[in-house]
Amino acid sequence: MDRFLGWVTKLVLVFLYVPIVAVVVYSFNASPRTSSWEGLSLRWYVELFGDGPLLKTLQTSLIVGIFAAGLATAIGFLSALALTRYRFKGRAFFLGAIVLPLIIPEIVLGVALLTVFGSSGIKLGVVTLVLGHLIVALPLTTLIMMGSLSSLDPSLPEAATDLGCTPWQTFTRVLFPLTRSAMLASFLLSFTTSFSNIVISTFTSGVGTTTMPLRIYSMLKTGITPEINALGALLILLTLVIIFAVGLQQMRRILVGAEEKDQAPDAAPDTISLQTATTER
Amino acid sequence: MVTTAAQTAKPATVVKPRRKPRIQNGYAWLLLTPGLLSVLLLAVWPMVLVGRNSFATSDQYGAVTGGFTFESYLALFDPVYAKTMGYSLGIAAINTVLCLIIGYIVSNYIVAQSPQRQSLLLLLLIVPFWTDFLVRTFAWITLLGNGGPILWFAHLLGIPLDPLVPSQTAVMLALIYAFLPTAVFPIYASMRGIDPSLKEAATDLGCGWWQTHARVIAPLSTPGIIGAALLTFVPTLGVFVIPVLLGGGKELLVGNLIVTLYTEFRNQPMGAALSMVLLVLMLLSIAIGALLLKARKRSA
Numbered sequence: 001m002d003r004f005l006g007w008v009t010k011l012v013l014v015f016l017y018v019p020i021v022a023v024v025v026y027s028f029n030a031s032p033r034t035s036s037w038e039g040l041s042l043r044w045y046v047e048l049f050g051d052g053p054l055l056k057t058l059q060t061s062l063i064v065g066i067f068a069a070g071l072a073t074a075i076g077f078l079s080a081l082a083l084t085r086y087r088f089k090g091r092a093f094f095l096g097a098i099v100l101p102l103i104i105p106e107i108v109l110g111v112a113l114l115t116v117f118g119s120s121g122i123k124l125g126v127v128t129l130v131l132g133h134l135i136v137a138l139p140l141t142t143l144i145m146m147g148s149l150s151s152l153d154p155s156l157p158e159a160a161t162d163l164g165c166t167p168w169q170t171f172t173r174v175l176f177p178l179t180r181s182a183m184l185a186s187f188l189l190s191f192t193t194s195f196s197n198i199v200i201s202t203f204t205s206g207v208g209t210t211t212m213p214l215r216i217y218s219m220l221k222t223g224i225t226p227e228i229n230a231l232g233a234l235l236i237l238l239t240l241v242i243i244f245a246v247g248l249q250q251m252r253r254i255l256v257g258a259e260e261k262d263q264a265p266d267a268a269p270d271t272i273s274l275q276t277a278t279t280e281r
Numbered sequence: 282m283v284t285t286a287a288q289t290a291k292p293a294t295v296v297k298p299r300r301k302p303r304i305q306n307g308y309a310w311l312l313l314t315p316g317l318l319s320v321l322l323l324a325v326w327p328m329v330l331v332g333r334n335s336f337a338t339s340d341q342y343g344a345v346t347g348g349f350t351f352e353s354y355l356a357l358f359d360p361v362y363a364k365t366m367g368y369s370l371g372i373a374a375i376n377t378v379l380c381l382i383i384g385y386i387v388s389n390y391i392v393a394q395s396p397q398r399q400s401l402l403l404l405l406l407i408v409p410f411w412t413d414f415l416v417r418t419f420a421w422i423t424l425l426g427n428g429g430p431i432l433w434f435a436h437l438l439g440i441p442l443d444p445l446v447p448s449q450t451a452v453m454l455a456l457i458y459a460f461l462p463t464a465v466f467p468i469y470a471s472m473r474g475i476d477p478s479l480k481e482a483a484t485d486l487g488c489g490w491w492q493t494h495a496r497v498i499a500p501l502s503t504p505g506i507i508g509a510a511l512l513t514f515v516p517t518l519g520v521f522v523i524p525v526l527l528g529g530g531k532e533l534l535v536g537n538l539i540v541t542l543y544t545e546f547r548n549q550p551m552g553a554a555l556s557m558v559l560l561v562l563m564l565l566s567i568a569i570g571a572l573l574l575k576a577r578k579r580s581a
Contacts, residue, residue: 001490002393009390012383012461013402016409019420019458022430026423036428079316086309098316101324105563107519107536108556111543112327115553119330135323138316196413198522202540213415220415220526224422232416239412248400251407256470 020236027229044230051227057215061195064126064211068133069191075134076141076186081175083142084149085157099139106136110203117204124206132204133197137190144189144254148182149175185246185254192242196235328560335553345549353554362538362555369534373517376456380464380513381506383457388469388505389498393477403469410462418523421455422446425527447529455523460516464509471505472498503577507570515563535559 030041048054079098083091101109113132114124122128156178160170176183198213205211219228243251338348356362391402409417425431425445435442445451475498483493499506521536530537535555542552 002390005386006390008383009387012387013405015458016405016462019417019424020409020412022424023416023420033428075315075319078312082309082312082316088309094313094317097320100320103563103567104324104328105515105519105559107521107539108331108559109324109327111539111552111556112331113323114543115330115334115549116323116327131323135319138319142316192411196415198415199519202521203543213413216415216419217522217526220419220422224419224426228419229423232413232419235413235416239408243404243407243411248404248407252400252403255407255410255466256403256473 023229023232024236027226027233029226029229032226044226045234047227048230048234054212054215054231057210057212060126060129060209061212064129064133065191065194067126067130068137068194069187071130071134072137072141072190073145073183073186076138076190077145077179077183079138079142080145080149084146085154098142101135102139106199109135110200113200114203124204125209128204128206129201129209129211132200133190133194136197136200137193140193141186141190144182144186145179147253148179152178181247181250185250188242188246189254192239331553331556334549335557337550337553339548339550344547353550356551357554357558365533365538366535366558368532369518372453372456372534373514375453376460376517377510377513379457380460381468381509383461384464384468384509385499385502385506387465388472388502389494391469392472392475406462406465409458410466414459415522417458418455418526421451421458421527425451425454446527447531449528449532451527452523452532455527456517456520459520459523460513463512467508467512468502468505471502471508475501500577504574507573511563511566511570514566515559518562519559 027044028040028042029037030043031038083095083098104112110132113128113135117124117128152175157170157174160174161167165173196213197211198217201211201214205214216228216231219225334345335353336349336351337345338350338352340346357366387406391399394402423429425448427444427446429444432442432444479497479501480493483497488496518534519536519539520534521540524530524532524534524537533541535558539552539555539559542548542555546552
């Protein structure tokens with residue numbers, strides 16, 4: 001039975017990669033229609049870089065992604081610092097509050113944001129996109145930073161304070177260097193969350209601030225083109241780069257929790273991962 | 282020792298020596314302010330407004346005019362909406378069950394591998410998981426559509442197959458593809474904490490494969506299975522891209538209805554009511570999950 005299930009698993013892995021491989025292969029198809037194959041060509045990549053409207057949406061997505069990720073990382077760091085370094089009344093409640101956006105179905109959060117922006121007269125545009133993406137990314141960055149900060153020896157920042165460091169110096173000289181990789185992970189992962197977001201963007205983008213996924217979506221409604229496949233191949237490449245930059249170890253810790261061997265045998269397990277937060281809620 | 286996901290989320294309080302905090306808790310409040318403000322202004326308050334709007338009346342253009350009525354909720358029982366609701370619940374249930382079964386099989390395989398192989402297999406799961414959702418969706422148009430490899434292969438074998446896009450098969454495949462990686466991680470995280478000797482003991486005591494899993498492994502993986510179900514069921518209901526691109530927009534999910542109600546019909550109260558239904562379903566499934574976990578703990 002286990003052998004049989006091993007084969008099933010291998011088939012599942014094939015299932016997971018066939019679409020990805022297909023996108024990459026078809027992006028090199030010379031034919032202007034995806035329905036026939038006419039040999040290899042880089043033509044669609046060239047066309048991609050000449051597609052003005054698409055590049056405009058890429059620019060919007062980049063700007064929104066950088067601001068949303070920057071804000072989410074900064075706010076996530078501050079929240080995580082409060083939640084890991086201090087014991088105060090209602091701490092669990094506040095942790096729940098910060099990760100609350102995780103349990104609201106994304107589409108519901110999208111219409112809720114549209115409602116609030118509409119009723120308060122805020123014009124839909126880059127700002128509303130950034131705010132929308134920020135709230136989706138915040139639980140992610142907070143949990144990543146909590147994971148990193150809670151494995152940090154609390155006496156290090158305390159020592160810095162004792163030695164006369166201002167809070168800012170403690171941050172730049174102690175906390176930042178020690179949590180740099182988690183910060184990078186927070187930034188990159190929330191950037192991709194924003195960059196590929198379509199649900200929240202559907203409700204928070206305004207005229208002239210169409211994001212790239214929204215543009216791809218409207219292009220796809222009229223049918224798939226080899227150009228979209230070329231774009232897809234580049235996005236797959238971007239995914240690989242991001243996973244590589246974040247590091248497999250870090251990625252694993254975020255998605256499935258820490259390694260057993262990393263934990264001291266008598267210490268309480270200190271893992272905070274995305275999925276534990278979801279099961280907890 | 283069984284380290285389950287739910288247990289690991291508890292912060293480490295055991296090893297911390299008792300020490301007076303050097304900095305007053307006022308600092309904690311200061312640090313928490315931006316995060317709490319964001320959640321209040323961008324999640325809690327917007328949800329309150331949606332809740333309010335779901336009971337509001339609207340003018341003929343769908344704009345909210347205040348008042349209090351259950352009309353929007355009652356309108357959801359209209360056959361057109363009820364049909365979409367029923368269809369969505371069915372699709373979401375099938376998707377969840379399939380993702381849980383496949384996720385269980387895959388996790389069960391991975392945890393039995395050597396650490397190096399586990400890392401490799403996890404990487405293989407992470408790549409599709411983190412690949413752009415739209416890319417993962419339109420890949421199926423290329424794969425199943427006219428002239429795609431699947432049709433080509435079928436014709437090669439002499440099977441007359443029509444293009445599968447748009448079709449319900451394509452929608453189902455894309456949904457499983459979208460949610461499977463999400464479902465694997467929590468189950469794997471739970472299973473990894475199970476002491477392998479328990480499985481051996483069960484086998485030694487004469488349990489067959491089925492019994493070992495039904496009585497030992499599956500119950501111990503409950504937190505992960507529940508987590509995976511939470512991440513799959515209600516989120517599937519809210520999907521709107523897949524039915525449009527792969528189903529030809531004929532059979533819609535709740536997500537499509539919400540988008541249509543807000544962006545095309547501009548019927549805010551009804552859109553809000555439908556959104557509240559999704560939110561309540563999510564809260565309900567969390568509550569059921571928590572109850573199941575509690576029941577499991579009590580019986581253990």
